[in-house]
Amino acid sequence: MKIIITFLKNLPAPLFAKEGNNRSVFDKEENTSLWQREVRRDFINTIHAITICLAIAVIFLLLISSASFAATAEDVMKKSQAAFLYQGKDFKSRVMMKLVSKGGQERIREMTMLRKNYGESGGNQKYFMYFFQPADVKDMTFMVYKYPAKDDDRWLFIPAINMVRRIAAQDKRSSFVGSDFTYEDVSGRDIEDDTHTITKEEKIGNKDCFVVKSTPKAADVDYSYKLSWVDKAAFLPIKEEYYDKRGELYKVFTADEVKEVKGFPTITKRTMKNLQSGHMTEVTYLKADYNIGIDDNLFSERFLKQPPKKWIE
Amino acid sequence: MKRFSLVEFSVNHPKLVVALSIIITLIFMTQFPKMRTDTNPKNMLPATSDVRMWNDEVEKTFSLYEDMIALGIVNEKGVLNKDTLSRIQRITDEILKMKGVAARDVSSFTTIDNVSVEAETLKVAPLMTKVPEDEKGIEYLRKMLYENPLFINRIISKDGKTTAIYVPLEKGANGKEIADRIREIVKKEKGDEQYYIAGDPVARDTFGAEMFKLMAIFAPIAGMVMLTVRYLMFRDLFLSFALMMDAMISIVWSMGLLIGLGYPIHIMSSMAPVFLMAIATDSMHIFNEFYFRYRETRDKKKAIIETMRAVSRPVRNTALATAAGFAVLLFMNIIPVKVFGGLVAFGTVALRILSFSFIPAMFTFVKDEKIEKIARSEDIGSDKTSQFLMKLAGLGIHKPVMTVLAGLLLFVVAIIGIAQAKVNNNLVEWFKKGSDVRVADTVINRALGGTSLGYVVAISKEDDYIKTPEAMRYLDGLQRRLEKLQVVGKTTSVVDYVKRINVVLHDDDRKYDVVPETKDIIGQYLFLFAMSAKPSDLDNVVDYPFKRANIWVQLKTWDAQAMRDVIKAVEEYKKDNPTPMELKPSGIAYFNLVWNDEVLGDMVKGFVLALIVVFGILAFDFRSVKWAIVGYTPLLFTILLIYGVVGFIGKDFDMPISVLSCLSLGMAVDFAIHFVSRLRQRLQETPQESLSDALLWTVARPGKGIVRNAVLFAASFAVMMFAPLTPYITVGAFIVSMMLLSSVMTLIYLPALITLLQGWLFKGGLR
Structure with a gap:
């Protein structure tokens, strides 16, 4: 952008200089009539004007197209965020998480997850989670206030000692309940935190996808860049590849099942696989639902301790 | 009689034989570029062995890394200052970027x-997300560190002067490359800090490099030493070279075969060239006899054939005995030892085939005048060595009872020494004291929890049992008990995390x-x-179902005994506190213990086997059990003496020593075979001679060959005493003393015993 502006500023000078040059050439033709000179001058001016106009138009077009490209990549990600993490006013689902170790050992997490949006897509959100499994954590609840461009607030209720604790949330890249998903993978990453470019378009299965490369602006992230395959129709991420600081592929996200729920295409089965540790997490959404009218006061310490049955069942 | 035709064939077609030998050698040589080493101690035992299967299972269950490098950082002024902390951060960042490093852990x-x-x-x-800017920040970090028992002795020493970065490696990563890159990184840092790199992969790869050094530098030096000594003995460069070639050819054949069959070179097989070079000295007896015979016949071809006729039987049988001594190793449990046994047994057989083909062929190329010159000096009467040997043997012949009694006394002393020996394999002590590996290990062991890692795995029958308070308390108690042991530096288990959270959730109240x-x-x-x-x-x-828990036990020494102490403490604790859980040891420290015990078992088994086999060969060769017993005694005695000394000086009985116990029998028995068969031959050839005169002749003529053989043998192994790794030094010292002692013992004790027992030995008359 900067380059183009500088270019524009510098542009007129050589153009006028050129004109001055031309004029002096005509000035030398002393035997030509004044009229003739007038006509010629007019003609030359017109040509100059056209040239300038054309140049500006070309530059403008260039500007537009580059801006529109940039806008497209960011746009795709914004639309994807909206479709993936901000769909509806609120959302509820029974979530089954299966953590599979390299050796094939499994751990199950079962919870009800409630989410409510505050404001536009990319804005604030509140999450409420109630755990059913593992058995000894039944009744445990977890609440997240998610703010873009700011550390989340997190609270955990530990029923065995009847205690609600605030949990520091410095690192959005840390594991979500011991799975291969990070908090960010669950609740989303600020679009502005990365620079996005569309590297290519590709078909995955029968879905046409944009392939977007997102490179974090800050260095404190565990990956150097991410490639997302975003479905052109529903704008859901079909696949994501995370590359580590050494440039090696190390985590792969796949959307394994997409269903329509109340008209919203929803990823109901997803997998995150860590290629380096061999660990894998499969997540299944059961009974997913949108726009069920979750109360604001659900997201409070009181309900953390005693969540209303109607919301968690 | 087939072999005789081989000798004759070789004498008649010397050029063909030499050319053939060289072509075969070149074929075996083509395998050399495929050479690879294996320095992983795990491979001492087969992958299917119980301990390895169990360790693999534990590794898998608890997502443990097989390989870990520890970078110790020491600052005498304390590591908790801005500069050192910035360095730690920089170095860690660099390490995380390395290929092959399991960055996540x-x-x-x-x-x-x-x-x-x-x-x-x-x-x-993470403990430190950014380096604290001021004193306050550093104080806070100090508080965090010392408050959390999980950190003390792991990433911070009690005195605050040492920290460590633990770098787990992905499977298949090259430990040496990573260690070298870490060295480069720390080299860039200028400051008071000292850096120490320790860990299994580093030791292993250093070992591999030293092994190549041994093969590429020490084996050739040993060869040169032998060449020189041989030249001094015979004053004939051509023959010295012939013998050298003989050894080289067999080395190339056997190493080529080993590599061609796809076996990696291991610590034991890396010693094979030196062994083969030494075993090749047995053809000394051929030379020895040849010069004597030539003096008598003055006909080269005839002398060769006669020589071969005279020495063929002992040479053949000594080769058999040596090969058998090594072949016994094939029955061992430790893989590298097995491979080594087969390798050297093959080489020995190859050497003998060469003795009957290549060597006679080479003899024909020597000019007659030259042989004449050397042969002239080979005269019993005027030769100083022979005279000295005759004096030595006179001791045994004239005062047999005294000699044997003195021997018995020594025998008793040796037994006492052996009783004090302790079986131990300490892999870190395979490196010399001042070596980087050992220094790093010592520093980290002194300051932190210990580099040798063992596990105690608690196994319950039901899921989630580990989460019960009784299981937790049980493990907690066990950890405290283990930490009382001198050798244990630190223990870590799931209980430590639970207790830590309990404290933290209650606002750091120590009550919790x-x-x-x-x-x-x-x-x-x-x-x-x-x-x-x-x-x-x-x-x-x-583990995932909370059925198994893993206690990490960091040990301050690599001695096998340390893990034995741990296991004993676990068993005692279990006896005092019954539990439904099973407690099983695991980890590299446990592997070392198991392997160590295998070494002991192997030593006993191998020794007994070697005793039987060698005795059988002796009895077969002498066609007499009596003579076999007599021939056996001096060498058995020598071995006992040496083990006695090993016991007295407190050196550990480790794998190389135990392997040597079998080998030395097979190698030293050569002397007895030569001595007895030549004595009996002499008695038959010269019926008018008295027994003592015949004995003296044997000592002076074949005895000289024996001593030459022993000196050559010892000379080649003496080179190993300057090697950079202690197992090589041990082997060198052992063989040198073994050879010199057993040759002297043979020459003193055989005459003494034969004189003393002549009535029993020559029951049907002297002849």
Whole structure:
């Protein structure tokens, strides 16, 4: 952008200089009539004007197209965020998480997850989670206030000692309940935190996808860049590849099942696989639902301790 | 009689034989570029062995890394200052970028999870996300470090002067490359800090490099030493070279075969060239006899054939005995020892075939005048060596009882020495004292929890049992008991995390530094921990269904005894405190213990086998059990003496020594075979001679060959005493003393015993 502006500023000078040059050439033709000179001058001016106009138009077009490209990549990600993490006013689902170790050992997490949006897509959100499994954590609840461009607030209720604790949330890249998903993978990453470019378009299965490369602006992230395959129709991420600081592929996200729920295409089965540790997490959404009218006061310490049955069942 | 035709054929077609030998050698040589080494101590035992299967299972269950490099950072002024901390951060960042490093599980100030409470907020985050700017920040970090028992002796020493970065490696990563790159990184840092790189992969790869050094530098030096000594003995460069070639050819054949069959070179097989070179000296007897014979016949061809006729039987049988001594190793449990046995046995057989073909062929190329010149000096009467040997033997012949009694006394002393020996394999002590590997190990062991790692795995029958307070308390008690042992530097288990969370959730109230009351609390604490910590934190200490827990036991020494102490303490604790859980040892320290015991078992088994086999060969060769017993005694005696000395000086009986016990029998028995067969031959050839005169002749003529053989043998192994790794030094010293002692013992004790027992030995008359 900067380059183009500088270019524009510098542009007129050589153009006028050129004109001055031309004029002096005509000035030398002393035997030509004044009229003739007038006509010629007019003609030359017109040509100059056209040239300038054309140049500006070309530059403008260039500007537009580059801006529109940039806008497209960011746009795709914004639309994807909206479709993936901000769909509806609120959302509820029974979530089954299966953590599979390299050796094939499994751990199950079962919870009800409630989410409510505050404001536009990319804005604030509140999450409420109630755990059913593992058995000894039944009744445990977890609440997240998610703010873009700011550390989340997190609270955990530990029923065995009847205690609600605030949990520091410095690192959005840390594991979500011991799975291969990070908090960010669950609740989303600020679009502005990365620079996005569309590297290519590709078909995955029968879905046409944009392939977007997102490179974090800050260095404190565990990956150097991410490639997302975003479905052109529903704008859901079909696949994501995370590359580590050494440039090696190390985590792969796949959307394994997409269903329509109340008209919203929803990823109901997803997998995150860590290629380096061999660990894998499969997540299944059961009974997913949108726009069920979750109360604001659900997201409070009181309900953390005693969540209303109607919301968690 | 087939072999005789081989000799004759070789004498008649010398050029063909030599050309053929060289062509075969070149074929074997083509295999050399495929050479690879294996320095992983794990491969001492087969992959299917119980201990390895169990260790693999434990590694898999608890997502443990097979290989870990520890970078120790020492600052005498303390590591908790801005400069050192910045360095730690920089170095860690660089390490995380390295290929082959399991970056997700590198433990350092900037990556290790710390559970803390701050303004009522529970925090699970890396200990140090950025270097503290001021004194206050550093004080806070100090508080965090020393408050958390999980950190003390792991990433910070009690005196605050030492920290460590633990770098786990991905499977198949090259430990040496990574260690070298870490060295480069720390070299860039200028400051007071000292850096020490320790860990299994580093030791292993250093070992591999030293092994190549041994083969590429020490074996050739040994060859040169032998060449020189031989030249001094015979003053004939051509023959010295012929013998040298003989050894080289067999080395190339056997190493080529080993590599061609796809076996990696291991510590034991790396010694094979030196062994083969030494065994090749047995053809000394051919030379020895040849010069004597030539003096008598003055016909080269005839002398060769006669020589071969005279020495063929002893040479053949000594080769058989040596090969058998090594072949016994094929029955051992330790793989490298097995491979080594087969390798050298093959080489020995190859050597003997060469003795009957290549060597006679080479003889024909020597000019007659030259042989004449050398042969002239080979005269019993005027030769100083022979005279000295005759004096030595006179001792045994004239005062047999005294000699034998003196021997018995020594025997008793030796037994006492052996009783004091202790079987131990300490892999780190295979490196010399001042070596980088050992220094790093010592520094880290002194300051932190210990580099040798063992595990105690608690196995319950039902899922989630580990979450019960009784299981937790049990493990806690066991850890405290283990920590009382001198050799244990630190223990870590899932209990430490639970207790830590209990304290932190109760605002750092030390009262809560205990196992919580109920299973639910424990389960929820663990869940809470797993919500934000690195998955490996929990995975390393507990399995998925919470059925098994893993206690990490860091040991301050690599001695096998350390893990034995741990196991004993575990058993005692279990006896005092019954539990439904099974407690099983695992880890590299446990592997070393098992392997160590295998070495002992192998030593006993191998020794007994070698005794039987060698005795059988002797009896077969002499066609007499009586003579076999007599021939056996001096060499058995020598071995006992040497082991006695090993016991007295307190050197560990380790794998190389135990292997030598079998080998030395097979090698030293050569002397007895030569002596007895030549004596009996002499008695038959000269019926008018008295027994003592015949004995004296034997000592002077074949005896000289024996001593020459022993000196050559010893000379080649003496080179190994300057090697950079202690097992080589041990082997060198052992063989040198073995050879010299057993040759002298043979020459003193055989005449003494034969004189003393002549009535029994020559029952049917002297002849």
